[in-house]
Amino acid sequence: MISLDRVYKSFESPVLRGVTLTAKAGRLLGLVGPPGAGKTVLLRAIAGLVEVDAGKIGILGREMVQCPPRTRRMLQSSIGMLFQNVALFDFMTVGENVAFPLKRRGEDARDVRERVRLELLEVGLSGFEDRMPTGLSGGQRRRVGIARAAVTRPPVLLYDEPAAGLDPVTTSRTFALLQKQRDRLGSTLIVISSDIDRLLPAADEVAVMHQGRILAQGTEREVRARGDPIIEQFLEGRIDGPL
Amino acid sequence: MTAGPPSGSSSGPSDPNSSPSRRALRGSDYAVALSTVREGDVQPMPGFILPHDESRASLLVTLRATFSSLSHTQPSAVVTQAYELGVRSLPFLCLVLAFVGGIIVYQAGIQAMRIVPDTSGIGPGYIELLVRDLAANLTGLMLATRVGASIAAEIGSMKVTDQLDALRLCQADPVAYLVAPRFLACVLVTPILTIIAGACALASGTLVGALAFDIRPQNFLDPRFVTFGGLVTGFLKSAAFGFAIPLVSAHAGLYTRVGSQGVGDATTRAVVGSSIAVIVLGFFIGALMHVLLGGA
Amino acid sequence: MVRFSGALLAGLGQTLVSLVRGVGTQAMVLAAAIGATLRGECDGDELKSALLRLGLGSIPVVVSTAVFVGGLMVVQSAPLLARFGAESYLGWGAGFGILREVGPVLTGLMISGRVGSNNTAELGTLTVTEQVDGLRALAIDPAGYLLAPRVWAIILTTLVGTAISMIVALLGAAAAGLFLLHVHPLTFYNGLTSGMLTWLDVLHGLAKAFAFGVVIATSSTAYGLGATGGPPGVGRAVGSSVVATAVLIFAMDALVSMTARVQ
Numbered sequence: 001m002i003s004l005d006r007v008y009k010s011f012e013s014p015v016l017r018g019v020t021l022t023a024k025a026g027r028l029l030g031l032v033g034p035p036g037a038g039k040t041v042l043l044r045a046i047a048g049l050v051e052v053d054a055g056k057i058g059i060l061g062r063e064m065v066q067c068p069p070r071t072r073r074m075l076q077s078s079i080g081m082l083f084q085n086v087a088l089f090d091f092m093t094v095g096e097n098v099a100f101p102l103k104r105r106g107e108d109a110r111d112v113r114e115r116v117r118l119e120l121l122e123v124g125l126s127g128f129e130d131r132m133p134t135g136l137s138g139g140q141r142r143r144v145g146i147a148r149a150a151v152t153r154p155p156v157l158l159y160d161e162p163a164a165g166l167d168p169v170t171t172s173r174t175f176a177l178l179q180k181q182r183d184r185l186g187s188t189l190i191v192i193s194s195d196i197d198r199l200l201p202a203a204d205e206v207a208v209m210h211q212g213r214i215l216a217q218g219t220e221r222e223v224r225a226r227g228d229p230i231i232e233q234f235l236e237g238r239i240d241g242p243l
Numbered sequence: 244m245t246a247g248p249p250s251g252s253s254s255g256p257s258d259p260n261s262s263p264s265r266r267a268l269r270g271s272d273y274a275v276a277l278s279t280v281r282e283g284d285v286q287p288m289p290g291f292i293l294p295h296d297e298s299r300a301s302l303l304v305t306l307r308a309t310f311s312s313l314s315h316t317q318p319s320a321v322v323t324q325a326y327e328l329g330v331r332s333l334p335f336l337c338l339v340l341a342f343v344g345g346i347i348v349y350q351a352g353i354q355a356m357r358i359v360p361d362t363s364g365i366g367p368g369y370i371e372l373l374v375r376d377l378a379a380n381l382t383g384l385m386l387a388t389r390v391g392a393s394i395a396a397e398i399g400s401m402k403v404t405d406q407l408d409a410l411r412l413c414q415a416d417p418v419a420y421l422v423a424p425r426f427l428a429c430v431l432v433t434p435i436l437t438i439i440a441g442a443c444a445l446a447s448g449t450l451v452g453a454l455a456f457d458i459r460p461q462n463f464l465d466p467r468f469v470t471f472g473g474l475v476t477g478f479l480k481s482a483a484f485g486f487a488i489p490l491v492s493a494h495a496g497l498y499t500r501v502g503s504q505g506v507g508d509a510t511t512r513a514v515v516g517s518s519i520a521v522i523v524l525g526f527f528i529g530a531l532m533h534v535l536l537g538g539a
Numbered sequence: 540m541v542r543f544s545g546a547l548l549a550g551l552g553q554t555l556v557s558l559v560r561g562v563g564t565q566a567m568v569l570a571a572a573i574g575a576t577l578r579g580e581c582d583g584d585e586l587k588s589a590l591l592r593l594g595l596g597s598i599p600v601v602v603s604t605a606v607f608v609g610g611l612m613v614v615q616s617a618p619l620l621a622r623f624g625a626e627s628y629l630g631w632g633a634g635f636g637i638l639r640e641v642g643p644v645l646t647g648l649m650i651s652g653r654v655g656s657n658n659t660a661e662l663g664t665l666t667v668t669e670q671v672d673g674l675r676a677l678a679i680d681p682a683g684y685l686l687a688p689r690v691w692a693i694i695l696t697t698l699v700g701t702a703i704s705m706i707v708a709l710l711g712a713a714a715a716g717l718f719l720l721h722v723h724p725l726t727f728y729n730g731l732t733s734g735m736l737t738w739l740d741v742l743h744g745l746a747k748a749f750a751f752g753v754v755i756a757t758s759s760t761a762y763g764l765g766a767t768g769g770p771p772g773v774g775r776a777v778g779s780s781v782v783a784t785a786v787l788i789f790a791m792d793a794l795v796s797m798t799a800r801v802q
Contacts, residue, residue: 049408076412087405101413334550335782342789346796350640368619376615384648388781392656396774403770468622503668506774507660514652514781519604522645526607526715529614533719 001025001188002046002156007055015041016052017212023205028182028189029217030203032196034234034243037209039192040084043158046190047081048072060155077105080149084160084192086141088133088148094120095129098148105152119147122177124170139166146174150181157181159191163198171195175202196235208234305418305494309426312419320424321431328390328425329432336436337443339385340378344369344444345451347377352456362456366463369448374466375473376480378441380525383484385440386433387517391492394425395513398496399506407497422493433485434478472536476529483524491516561783564765565757571682572690572756580683581691589692593654597696598703600653601646605704608645609711612636617720629722630730633712638736638744642705644792647751650697651784655759658689659780662763663773671764690756697752698745705744743795750791758784 002023009016015038023029031039044050046057048064057064059075067075080101088097098116107115120126123143133141146162162178163171175198181187182204193199200206200220207217208231215231216223223231233241351365398421401407407417445464452458492513499509575581612633620626662685665671674681709731716722762780766772 044408047412049411073414077414079412081409081412083405083409085404087409089406089409090404100415104413104415331550333547334553335786337547338551338555338786339789342786342793346640346789346793349797354635371619372615375618380611380615385785388648388652388785389778392774392778392781396771396778400771400774468619470618473618503770503773504660504664506770507656507663507777510774510777511653511656511660514656514777515600515649518649518652519600522604522607522611526611526614529611529617530715530719533614533617 003058005056007052009052015212019214021214023188023190025188026186027204030199030206031192033209038212039209043160047079048076078154079156080154081158082145082149086145090133094131094144098151101152119151123147153185155187157187157189163195302494308418309422312423315419316423321427324424324428325432328428332389336385336440340440340444341447344448348448348451362458367465367468370466371468373441374469375476378437379477379480382437382440383521387488387521388514391488391513391517392510394492395496395510399499399509402499403505426489429489430485434481437481476532480528484521487520488517491520564761568757568760572687575683575687581687582684585688589688593692594696597653601700601704602707604649605707606711609708610715613712613715626720626722627726629716630727634731634736637708638740642708643701643744643747646701646704647788651755655755655784656777656781658759659763659777663766663776666764666766667769667772693756694752698748701748747795751788754787755784
């Protein structure tokens, strides 16, 4: 469903150094790795917000890299994304934020209201439609971001730290929600999270990224079986090791 | 409105992972996606300039992007910005122009007394200067600071918090949503602000003339030196400033660098760039009009 | 109409109130800077670095603007001079305007925009990232390390910058006078030095430059230190700072112009 082939990207220094990755359709892929590995840049490249220097990114059978504007629009309409700093529009209410992707498609106003209500219900923020983003806690903003990403039921969902700063109960609820999105909508999810303990059980596959490369991809068992010391140290959160 | 899934899609009957219900869902999603691509939109979204293209980012690109999104702008957004940038700047503007007007009349009066103790030319001369030049220049400079800083700070903040990218992902052109309304508002509002502020400067100048040099307001408020060419010059200047300030500032905001100081730096660039634009444009328009109107 | 003028007056009042409040803070900044320097705590390295960053970096802007400012003065006064046949007075008129008014004020505004906002941005960033508090926690009084070097650097920059811009603006005016009004450079020079302009006028301009430097330094510092709310807050602080500084520059200008009754 989403396949990356030897993707390279440098800003002032190399960030992505030949990333090869596959996210199977309708599966949840966890993307983990130490800070600075390039995970966020990778996600943005998949979303078409960053042009890569080399490589291929296939989404829904189309090529994202260097694609014509029409294709890019089509692909981006099929993608929902939660940004690392949530990126809620602070000049709109919560309800307007969540409704925004729907309104951009010209959907009927009544349907929009109903969908927004349902989506906010799913993330546990019923009745928050008229609140302004600035008055919300970090965790609440993140949940609004998840609602906005998912409201169009896109086939591809990209989440950058969906559970950052959330309490344990809300974190569990969030990961449960992600799994529900995978199951009921059939969406393909790529989730970046530093909360390894919660992510690994929820994910179908995991990819470990380090310094711009994918060290391993597969089920948790397969990845651990690689015997890579970096992977081992990271997944177990040990202090001593190559990292 | 509804089209089938595009040809060549990888998901289809052969995909073992898709159940019929999932496939149908994806099909309709494609349909919705395609239907959002309007026919005239085959150009790359101008506001879509990607981060690594910053080295290729130029003011001209932003200019072109702004112009092509003018037709997509919502009038309500323009009105909101006209209030924010225009009405809210008025107190500041009137204060400054009142100050400056007073100072100029004062200085002119002193010099006149020094050379030829005839104060009859001060009022008419001042009015002529105001109309042709001073009101526009000063309003432009002050707007360059206030409006320039405001636009750059707002757009820049949105950039560093990824809101611009969030807009792009939802197929909303940041230029059409953010830049174009501010641009239009400035173009429309600057000449009006110039007139109002100029009136304040006139009032304070008359006051100073009366209090410091005993010039009676009736004698002071004599527009006999004002020419049509002068009026045109003043108007052209204020229009040009209303044009340049939002462009320079929005450009600075769109290319804000990430990091805590990024927004502050972008604001600085906007203020400096807009001020320089006002001074340089003011000079060239004035010189041009002078030559055209048979000066040189 | 009544409501509009009511709103206008309210807005004016609000502006003035925030200005007065701001002036109080700025006076405190100045006092802190002076106090720290007198105690010998002004950090030499910081001073050098500030002079380079804030001072040297602003010279190109100041110079390039000054050329056009000089030209602008000529353009402004051209029709009036032509009307009275007073082209030979151009040297004197431009000189008077540039030395006493336009030179200091416009240079002040440009420096406020370039140096002042830079200063506010830097200090604002330090403040919102809590580095200023960090300094205090290390028992380092920010006044000697942060405030004093910047304040002196900015005042010096404004003085030197104004002096340079006055010269450059006069050159620009001479050039514009030649091309637009066919005033020979010698005539211009004669008008300048004919005796109606004296060194007192230059002093007048430099005195203003000093006052503006103080205003820019204290205002930008005060706003920077008061920034809250992350990067957007820094942007807001810069915006408020340049606006307030502009008003204060004009207010100072009026004050000096009208009280320094040099002839």
